[in-house]
Amino acid sequence: MYDSIRPGKIWLDTEGKRIQAHGGSIVTVDSTFYWYGENKEKTTGENEIWHWGVRCYSSKDLYNWKDEGIIIPPEPGDKSSPLHPSAMMDRPHIIYNEKTEKYVAWLKIMGEPAAFAVLTADHILGPYKMVSPRVNPCGCEAGDFDLQVDADTKKGYIISEKPHTAIYCAELNEDYTGAAGKCSEHFPHTAPPEAREAPAHFIRNGQHYLITSGTTGYFPNESEVSVAEDWHGPYRILGNPHVGDRSRTSFNSQISSVFKHPGRKDLYIALADRWRPDLPELYGKRFETGEAADELQEKFHRIFDPDIEFVFTEEDAKDMRINSSVSDYVWLPILFRDGKVQIEWRDEWRIEEFECC
Numbered sequence: 001m002y003d004s005i006r007p008g009k010i011w012l013d014t015e016g017k018r019i020q021a022h023g024g025s026i027v028t029v030d031s032t033f034y035w036y037g038e039n040k041e042k043t044t045g046e047n048e049i050w051h052w053g054v055r056c057y058s059s060k061d062l063y064n065w066k067d068e069g070i071i072i073p074p075e076p077g078d079k080s081s082p083l084h085p086s087a088m089m090d091r092p093h094i095i096y097n098e099k100t101e102k103y104v105a106w107l108k109i110m111g112e113p114a115a116f117a118v119l120t121a122d123h124i125l126g127p128y129k130m131v132s133p134r135v136n137p138c139g140c141e142a143g144d145f146d147l148q149v150d151a152d153t154k155k156g157y158i159i160s161e162k163p164h165t166a167i168y169c170a171e172l173n174e175d176y177t178g179a180a181g182k183c184s185e186h187f188p189h190t191a192p193p194e195a196r197e198a199p200a201h202f203i204r205n206g207q208h209y210l211i212t213s214g215t216t217g218y219f220p221n222e223s224e225v226s227v228a229e230d231w232h233g234p235y236r237i238l239g240n241p242h243v244g245d246r247s248r249t250s251f252n253s254q255i256s257s258v259f260k261h262p263g264r265k266d267l268y269i270a271l272a273d274r275w276r277p278d279l280p281e282l283y284g285k286r287f288e289t290g291e292a293a294d295e296l297q298e299k300f301h302r303i304f305d306p307d308i309e310f311v312f313t314e315e316d317a318k319d320m321r322i323n324s325s326v327s328d329y330v331w332l333p334i335l336f337r338d339g340k341v342q343i344e345w346r347d348e349w350r351i352e353e354f355e356c357c
Helices: 279-283 285-289 291-303 314-320
Strands: 022-029 032-038 054-059 066-072 088-097 102-110 115-121 129-135 145-149 156-162 166-172 179-186 197-204 207-213 224-228 236-239 254-260 268-274 328-337 340-342
Touching: 022 088, 022 254, 022 268, 032 088, 088 145, 102 145, 145 197, 156 197, 197 254, 197 268, 207 254, 279 285, 285 291
Parallel strands: none
Antiparallel strands: 022 032, 032 054, 054 066, 088 102, 102 115, 115 129, 145 156, 156 166, 166 179, 197 207, 207 224, 224 236, 254 268, 268 328, 328 340
């Protein structure tokens, strides 16, 4: 039994197995928390298995998680399916539609072109039925994304990376199964590593916050937080929220979503993946000082520079496919101080440290 959150440490479920909910989010149903994400149990980096469906866990305290099984199973028998294990399915997001009384799941599928698969279910645990295997909001390709519902208007929104160029926000239709309405673009860049990805949206005191990362593959980089007064911006950049992070890697993690605890007055938790727990050991002091991060930034500049012919090595190819079955999680509270948004490293922390609503 756990009685605290220990960022970066191996996290086991109530059966003693590694939790497999990567690129994940949390949905609260009544008094139960449901944490779901990519099931990477078979993704060793030595095979063609990118995912093994979407797995979900339940908890009453955010510390101890019961495995509820695979709620969106893979389809290994159909190579054309967006749910085939070799299909690059990432970052599932699920929202509830009060009008249709359906849970709506969007999955990023990296293909040619990249698109979203959309499914619905009557219960958070499924079964989920495919509504559309290919959705491209406003004609845009799919990228890392977040899915949100306005608490007052009940309108749905998708905030997604426009691969390697920008972040876009699109309004959803009434069923939350497609885009219908205004679409806006933000944070324009010409290419990685500056191009923003992994948007995580949350609202506090009527302000819209968006945390994004740069684009450097599985090697993490500095996060950036921005704020706006509306879903469609304009956003004002506040900077890197990770305080004292000399490695310039967001504490060796990438944020996938932000969870507002319903029972605590001002507790927002940044849910992040530590895709490469081996990096500090692999790079040694160069990782601690940020030298390794600087080298990776320069490398990605060369990769995407049209005037440079970059040759991928065997090591580069290996970096594209990692053993994410042993990736860990970094959950840290977000602090708000004098107009600043900050995330501080903690070896261990507890929900009970924060005031009840």
